[in-house]
Amino acid sequence: MNNGKVGIILLLLVMVAEGGGIRRAEGFVGIYWGRFSTQSLVPSMVVDLLLQNGLTDIRLSAPSVNVMEALQGSSLGVTVALQNDFIKRMKWNNIKTINDWVAELLAVPIRRGVNITTLVVLEDAYSTTGKRQPIWNATDIFRETLNCLKNNGLSHLRTTSSHTIDILKVVGKPSEADFIDDVKPKMKEFLTLLHQTNNSFYLYNLYPLIAAEVNSWPVEFAFMDNNSSFAIVDGSYTYRNAFEFMYDALVVAMEKVGFSDVEIVIGEVGWPTDGMKHATVENAERFHRGFLRHVKQKKGTPRRPNRNIDVFIGTLTDENKYPPLMGAYYRHKGIYNFDGAPKYKIDFTGQGRDIYPSTAKGTVKMPSRWCVFNGDTSNATKVAEQVELACSASDCTSLNHYSTCGNLNHTWNVSYAFNMFYQTNNQEIENGACDFSGLGVLTPFDPSVGTCRFPIEILAADKVDNGIQIANYIGYGDAPRGAKHSFALSFFVVLLLSSFVL
Numbered sequence: 001m002n003n004g005k006v007g008i009i010l011l012l013l014v015m016v017a018e019g020g021g022i023r024r025a026e027g028f029v030g031i032y033w034g035r036f037s038t039q040s041l042v043p044s045m046v047v048d049l050l051l052q053n054g055l056t057d058i059r060l061s062a063p064s065v066n067v068m069e070a071l072q073g074s075s076l077g078v079t080v081a082l083q084n085d086f087i088k089r090m091k092w093n094n095i096k097t098i099n100d101w102v103a104e105l106l107a108v109p110i111r112r113g114v115n116i117t118t119l120v121v122l123e124d125a126y127s128t129t130g131k132r133q134p135i136w137n138a139t140d141i142f143r144e145t146l147n148c149l150k151n152n153g154l155s156h157l158r159t160t161s162s163h164t165i166d167i168l169k170v171v172g173k174p175s176e177a178d179f180i181d182d183v184k185p186k187m188k189e190f191l192t193l194l195h196q197t198n199n200s201f202y203l204y205n206l207y208p209l210i211a212a213e214v215n216s217w218p219v220e221f222a223f224m225d226n227n228s229s230f231a232i233v234d235g236s237y238t239y240r241n242a243f244e245f246m247y248d249a250l251v252v253a254m255e256k257v258g259f260s261d262v263e264i265v266i267g268e269v270g271w272p273t274d275g276m277k278h279a280t281v282e283n284a285e286r287f288h289r290g291f292l293r294h295v296k297q298k299k300g301t302p303r304r305p306n307r308n309i310d311v312f313i314g315t316l317t318d319e320n321k322y323p324p325l326m327g328a329y330y331r332h333k334g335i336y337n338f339d340g341a342p343k344y345k346i347d348f349t350g351q352g353r354d355i356y357p358s359t360a361k362g363t364v365k366m367p368s369r370w371c372v373f374n375g376d377t378s379n380a381t382k383v384a385e386q387v388e389l390a391c392s393a394s395d396c397t398s399l400n401h402y403s404t405c406g407n408l409n410h411t412w413n414v415s416y417a418f419n420m421f422y423q424t425n426n427q428e429i430e431n432g433a434c435d436f437s438g439l440g441v442l443t444p445f446d447p448s449v450g451t452c453r454f455p456i457e458i459l460a461a462d463k464v465d466n467g468i469q470i471a472n473y474i475g476y477g478d479a480p481r482g483a484k485h486s487f488a489l490s491f492f493v494v495l496l497l498s499s500f501v502l
Contacts, residue, residue, distance in 0.1 A: 027308030029295065029348055030057025030077070031335075032268050035064070036319040038394075038424045039457050041340055043070030045360045046316065049340070050076060052358040053348050057117075059267065059312045068109040079118040079312070080106070081162075084125065087141055098141075099148040107152045118158040120203060120267070121145045126183045129166050129326065134182075139189045146197060155198075161190065162203040162267045165211055170249050173234040174303070177249035178256050188257040201263035204250055205314075208242035208287070209271055209278060210329070217242060219278045222271075224290030237302035243269070243291065248303040268314035270335070273343055275328030277402040284335075285344035288313070289352055296350025313348070320395035320424075328397035339363050339458050364459045371422035371434035372415035374441045386436040387414055390421035398452065405452035414439075415447055416454065423457045 031050060041049075047070050050058060056077060060067060063080040071078055082101065090097070110116050125138035135141070142161060149155055167187065170177045179187045194200045212222040220228035222242045232239040239245040247264070254262055269291065271284040300307035318334035336342055340360025347353040377383065390396070396417050398405040405416055418440050425433040434440040448454045 027295070027298075027310045028056045028077070029292065029350070030059060030079075030310075030312045031055055031316050032059040032061075032312040032314035033316040034061045034314070034319045034322075035067075036061065036321040037317065037338065038320055039338055041317065041336075041338075041360055041363065041458075043067045045340065045362055047071060047074050047076065049358055049360050055348055057312065059120075061123075063105040063109065063116075065105075068105075068112075068114050071115070072109070072113045075115065077115055077117040079120060080116060081120040081123050082145060084122055084135060087122065087135065098145055099151060102145070102148045102152050102154065106149075106154060106157075110154070116157065118160065119145070119149070121159060121161050123162045124164050124205070125161055126167050126186060127164055129164065136186060139186070139193055142190070142193060158199045158201065159197060160194070160201050160203045160265070162205055164205045165214070165246055165249075168246075168249055168253055170215065170246075173232060174237070174239070174245055174248040174252050175234050177252045179253050184257065187253075191254060191257060191259045191262060194262060195259060201265050202250075202254070203265050203267035204247070205268040206243065206246055206266060207268075207270060207272070207333075208246070209276075209283075211242045211246050213276070215242075221245075222278075223283075223287055224294050225286070234302075239302065243294075244301040247301045247309075251301075251303050264309075266309060266311040269311055270314045270333055272329035272332045273334070274332035274404050275330070275397050275400060275402075279329050279332065279402075281344040285346065288344075288346045292347065292350040293352050294350075324397060328400045328403065331395055331397050336360070338455070339365060365456050366423070366427050366459055368444060368446070368456060369427065370443050370445075370447055370454055370456070371418045371440050372443055372447050373411055373418055374439055375411060376439055377410075382437060383414060383439060386439055387417045390417040390436070394420035394424040396420060408449070408452060412447070412449060412452070416452065419447070419454050423455060426457070426459075 033046065043064075043066055046058075046067075051074070056075070057079065058071075058076050059079040059081075061081060062083055082098070086101065106116060106119065121142045122135060122138050124132070125135040128134060138161060142159070146155075146159060149157055149159070167179055167183045168177055169180045178184065191202075194202065208222040209219070211217075212219055218228055218230050220226050221230050221240070224241050224243065226240045230240075232245060237248070239248070250264065251260075254260065271287040272279040273281045273284050295309050295311060298306060298308055300309065313335065315333045315335070317336045317338055318332050320331050322330040324331075334343070335346060335357070340363045342357045342359065345354060345356050347355055348357065373383075394417075397403065399408065399413060399416060400406055405412075408416060418434065418436055421436075422433045422440070425431065427433060429442070434442055446454060
């Protein structure tokens with residue numbers, strides 16, 4: 001037998017030993033497509049877009065049937081999630097069993113040629129961010145899901161659960177990191193099961209800008225190409241950026257519960273472009289340039305040097321149906337605008353080329369018309385009520401402090417809210433989308449001003465994921481209609497009323 005044949009046989013043996021999944025020596029750069037928005041790119045457009053940009057993997061918030069159809073026969077590796085809200089509804093209403101879910105939403109697409117490689121069993125199960133309720137029986141659900149995969153002949157799929165940085169307590173150095181007290185025993189139980197499960201790994205969602213804000217670090221520390229003198233020395237290790245710091249903090253936390261060799265995949269990493277201080281397209285472009293170069297060069301981290309880091313860049317587009325309680329920036333993490341045009345330059349290959357990614361082809365914008373405030377300030381309470389109505393059914397987070405529309409005057413604040421409602425409702429004048437008790441008026445002239453863009457949405461062409469999924473996910477899915485928005489809207493009501501006084 002010649003050496004070439006021996007090499008092929010050895011490669012196949014390695015693949016089998018790793019559970020049947022092909023582990024790429026070079027790692028991968030994929031993208032996360034959340035889809036919690038009022039409109040979404042047509043799935044077939046997205047598949048073409050990812051392939052044109054040289055991306056190899058896509059992570060989905062749910063295995064939506066229409067998205068699975070578009071992925072049939074494509075080379076993209078697909079990661080899907082068994083979502084928290086499904087588990088909760090299954091428990092409360094006995095709608096389905098996990099086995100039914102696996103059989104219908106995993107086994108069927110795989111038979112039809114969708115390259116599903118990974119199942120995320122629950123997303124951020126132990127997180128309390130945004131008033132979410134931890135799912136303390138997550139390990140039992142994970143174990144049951146593994147049995148269901150086996151029953152359906154899908155044991156070869158990689159399995160994991162995703163987690164964010166809020167499950168860690170970090171004092172000042174990665175060596176001091178640990179899981180927060182109430183999570184630690186559950187995480188040890190989960191890691192034990194993960195370690196026993198063939199082909200599993202830890203999925204870690206990490207936004208360096210958020211980490212910098214939480215830890216009161218200078219914003220420069222959030223960039224891979226930190227231009228400041230700020231650094232954190234931890235024994236023989238020196239940290240000059242938040243990503244490596246938080247990555248190694250997780251490594252240390254896992255070591256402290258007895259697991260030093262668990263593989264880590266970055267389930268979501270990126271930089272928001274609105275909704276908080278320093279969230280700009282310029283900073284997002286700079287961060288991705290440095291981060292993707294770091295991944296390409298296999299630098300790893302101080303505690304895990306010279307290693308591939310598999311990553312999903314997040315997210316494909318903004319998600320304007322994310323509840324504001326999660327933080328305004330959650331709605332503005334997209335690389336692309338809703339019309340499929342990139343917000344900034346990004347080279348997914350990590351070569352640092354000064355290029356825009358491919359633009360989605362085939363999207364159609366609604367007519368060039370906007371709904372604005374007619375300027376009638378005779379009844380301040382009426383105006384405030386109409387703004388609350390508009391923002392409760394659309395996205396007004398760009399009006400927040402430090403956001404792109406945060407410096408508008410009163411008239412333009414109201415106009416922005418009215419227009420967001422009008423566009424979200426597909427410019428349906430006959431249904432009162434620009435009425436607002438007689439305060440709204442249409443204009444053919446773009447009212448955008450300064451950094452504040454008054455958008456026009458694309459024609460609805462795809463059924464997107466139901467917003468109730470996220471509502472249940474963060475624990476207020478049963479709230480009365482309108483109650484979900486009261487906290488987020490209080491800022492706008494106070495702003496409007498105070499502007500009349502001033």
